[in-house]
Structures are given as C-alpha cells and as structure tokens.
Amino acid sequence: MNVPDFDYVRHYVHKHAAIVIEPGKEYLVESRLLTLARKENIPSIEVLMESLRKDPKSHLHRRVLDAMTTNETSFFRDAHPFEALKKFILPELLEKHKVTKLINFWCGAASTGQESFSVLMTIANHFPELLNWRMSFTATDLSKDVLAQAKLGRFSQFEVNRGLPAAMLIKHFKRHGDYWEFDENLRKRVDFREMNLVEQWLPMPPMDIVFLRNVLIYFDIATKKTILGKIHDLLRPGGYLFLGGAESTINLDERFERVVLAKSTCYRRVQS
Ligand SMILES: C[S@@+](CC[C@H](N)C(=O)[O-])C[C@H]1O[C@@H](n2cnc3c(N)ncnc32)[C@H](O)[C@@H]1O
Structure with a gap:
C-alpha cells in the first residue's frame, strides 16, 4: 500500500x-x-x-x-471481572438499591455482544431477582456490523467454544442449524446502540457499572483522559468501571480508586 x-x-x-x-x-x-x-x-x-x-x-x-475497528471479544473474557460481579459488586448493589430497585449498566465497546450477555448470564444464574428490578442495560459500539450481530444474539460454534461454560450454553442458548441463538428474553434486556466514544454521547442514566474493556488501548492519552472524565461523571458515586487488562485510570484520572476484587482490578468512582 x-x-x-x-x-x-x-x-x-x-x-x-x-x-x-x-x-x-x-x-x-x-x-x-x-x-x-x-x-x-x-x-x-x-x-x-x-x-x-x-x-x-x-x-x-x-x-x-x-x-x-478490532472487534476481538469472547464470552466471560478474562473470567475475573465476572467473579467480582458475582461475589462482591452485585451483592453490594442489591443491598444499596433495595428500596429503589433501580440499577443501570453500560457496556461501552460492546462488539458482537458476548460481554453484555456474559453479565446478563451472571445475573440470571446468581441474582435472578434483579431481572424483576427496573434494570437498564445499554451496550454501544461504533461499528454497525458488530451491533447487527449483537442484536441478533447469534453465535457460531467457534464463538460459543470460546469462554462459554457448557452448562451456560445448554441453559441460555438454542441451536439453529449452524449457529447458536442467545435466550431471547435476556437478549431483549440489552439496548444495543451505535455510539462513537469520541463524538457526542447518547443520553444515559447514572450508571452503577460500566464495562469499557479493550478499547482505550487504541486511543491517545488526551482521548483516554476525556473519555475517563465523562465516565466519571456518568457513574454514580461508588459506581464501578471495568477496563481491559492492559488499561488503567492511573495517571489519567485520579478520581477513581483502584480496587482488586476476586483477582479483578476495577475502578470505583470515589464517593463524594
Ligand atoms: C477489542 S473490542 C472489545 C470488545 C469487548 N469490550 C471485550 O473486551 O471483549 C473493541 C471494540 O471497540 C469498538 N470501538 C473502537 N473505537 C471506538 C470508538 N471510537 N467508539 C466506540 N467504539 C469503538 C470496536 O468497534 C470494537 O468492537
């Protein structure tokens, strides 16, 4: 070239x-x-x-x-963040919001949907009562192509072989010829929308949990700072941000505290 x-x-x-x-x-x-x-x-x-x-x-x-765009993703990628959700964060949020019964999630580089669906399977398997709460789940990506697949909730054999435990496959997916389709009732809980992280953001409610994994690595420092600043403002005080293994808020935005839960590093918006 x-x-x-x-x-x-x-x-x-x-x-x-x-x-x-x-x-x-x-x-x-x-x-x-x-x-x-x-x-x-x-x-x-x-x-x-x-x-x-x-x-x-x-x-x-x-x-x-x-x-x-690089759309590499898989079910339960890195495993530990989902353990942290199961063992610490979801129990904490269940207690914290037991009166309002309102909880908000955003997955900001959703790719073909595996990450959002992994969070939902964690909820459905361990805290099914949350499904009766007023739960909003927004998942965004820049790429129309990946969002089209995510919205269908269809995955190839290769994709379900990567990270998805057999018990979850049997429980939450149906086989249709060459592909596996994710449980429709869970899939419909996710609002997949197109959003460029460096353009104007969609209006979103205050978030309890943000997943923004394996996308900041592609950006320069100024862009990382701007995005982390916007996430800080979007998170409720005490809300959690998950980044990819090679990403961090350190030296970029000091208003997050680094917390290690179930061997997973996550970043909590400091209570203020
Ligand atoms: C490597 S994937 C990560 C998927 C998932 N978060 C994970 O960790 O498995 C990165 C995703 O970020 C999206 N992306 C890249 N630049 C973006 C931007 N400026 N705005 C929104 N999404 C972007 C890509 O389309 C891609 O789907």
Missing part, C-alpha cells in the same frame, strides 16, 4: 474514531481495506481510495471506520 493512501486512511480514522494506527501497520490497513472492497464489490484498493478522495461524503468513509 502506498504512503499517501496509508496516511489518508490513518488520519481519517484518527480524526473520526480516535484510533491510532502507527506507521508500520500498512499490512493491516491493506488487508482490512481489501476485505471492505470485496464486500462493497469494488475491484481494488486503488479504486476504493479514488472513491473516498472524490467524494468526502461517501458512505464508504463510515465503512472504512468500521473496517478499521
């Missing part, structure tokens, strides 16, 4: 999704653009680049952003 095309794409992606693509990642951009060109019936990357340059309003720009 030539340098001007690579620079065009990486600057566009940085400006509109804050994702940093370092020089040296030409092979990655090239392979993602090739897949996109095939999906859009465009004969080559050169023709795709020409269309992008000719028409700045072309829908292809949005498709390039989608194509450049």
Whole structure:
C-alpha cells in the first residue's frame, strides 16, 4: 500500500474514531481495506481510495471506520471481572438499591455482544431477582456490523467454544442449524446502540457499572483522559468501571480508586 493512501486512511480514522494506527501497520490497513472492497464489490484498493478522495461524503468513509475497528471479544473474557460481579459488586448493589430497585449498566465497546450477555448470564444464574428490578442495560459500539450481530444474539460454534461454560450454553442458548441463538428474553434486556466514544454521547442514566474493556488501548492519552472524565461523571458515586487488562485510570484520572476484587482490578468512582 502506498504512503499517501496509508496516511489518508490513518488520519481519517484518527480524526473520526480516535484510533491510532502507527506507521508500520500498512499490512493491516491493506488487508482490512481489501476485505471492505470485496464486500462493497469494488475491484481494488486503488479504486476504493479514488472513491473516498472524490467524494468526502461517501458512505464508504463510515465503512472504512468500521473496517478499521478490532472487534476481538469472547464470552466471560478474562473470567475475573465476572467473579467480582458475582461475589462482591452485585451483592453490594442489591443491598444499596433495595428500596429503589433501580440499577443501570453500560457496556461501552460492546462488539458482537458476548460481554453484555456474559453479565446478563451472571445475573440470571446468581441474582435472578434483579431481572424483576427496573434494570437498564445499554451496550454501544461504533461499528454497525458488530451491533447487527449483537442484536441478533447469534453465535457460531467457534464463538460459543470460546469462554462459554457448557452448562451456560445448554441453559441460555438454542441451536439453529449452524449457529447458536442467545435466550431471547435476556437478549431483549440489552439496548444495543451505535455510539462513537469520541463524538457526542447518547443520553444515559447514572450508571452503577460500566464495562469499557479493550478499547482505550487504541486511543491517545488526551482521548483516554476525556473519555475517563465523562465516565466519571456518568457513574454514580461508588459506581464501578471495568477496563481491559492492559488499561488503567492511573495517571489519567485520579478520581477513581483502584480496587482488586476476586483477582479483578476495577475502578470505583470515589464517593463524594
Ligand atoms: C477489542 S473490542 C472489545 C470488545 C469487548 N469490550 C471485550 O473486551 O471483549 C473493541 C471494540 O471497540 C469498538 N470501538 C473502537 N473505537 C471506538 C470508538 N471510537 N467508539 C466506540 N467504539 C469503538 C470496536 O468497534 C470494537 O468492537
């Protein structure tokens, strides 16, 4: 891939999704653009680049952003956060909100839905009474493609083989030919919405738990700070933020306290 095309794409992606693509990642951009060109019936990357340059309003720009996201995810990814929910955080919130019976979750880089559905299965298996509360569960992502799959709640054999205990598969999924479908009643609890973390956020209620895992790693420091500041304001005092294993609030926003629960590091909005 030539340098001007690579620079065009990486600057566009940085400006509109804050994702940093370092020089040296030409092979990655090239392979993602090739897949996109095939999906859009465009004969080559050169023709795709020409269309992008000719028409700045072309829908292809949005498709390039989608194509450049990394959507790697799995059920019960890293396991410990779900243990922390089960052993400490959900019991604490059940007690804290026993009068209002109101609890709010947001999953901010939801990808194809495995993370949100893992939280819901944890609730359904261990605290089913919460399902009768006024529970809101918002899950957002920049990519239309992953949200389309999440909304259907359909997973391949390969996807359910990654991290999902057999007992949960049997209890919460139905097999339909080649794919497994997540329990409709639980799936409908999640409101999957498109939202770019670096554009205006959707109106959301004060949150008790935010999952924003494995997305800050793609952003520069200023963007991480802005996003963490907005999450701080969105969380209720004492609310919890889960980040990915390579991510932290340390040196970015000191208004969170680092807490280790069930071997999982999470970040609590300081009570104030
Ligand atoms: C690696 S996945 C993480 C999925 C899940 N949170 C997990 O840890 O398994 C990162 C997700 O962040 C989304 N993403 C990347 N940039 C984004 C942005 N600017 N706004 C919203 N979502 C974004 C991608 O589309 C992708 O689905």
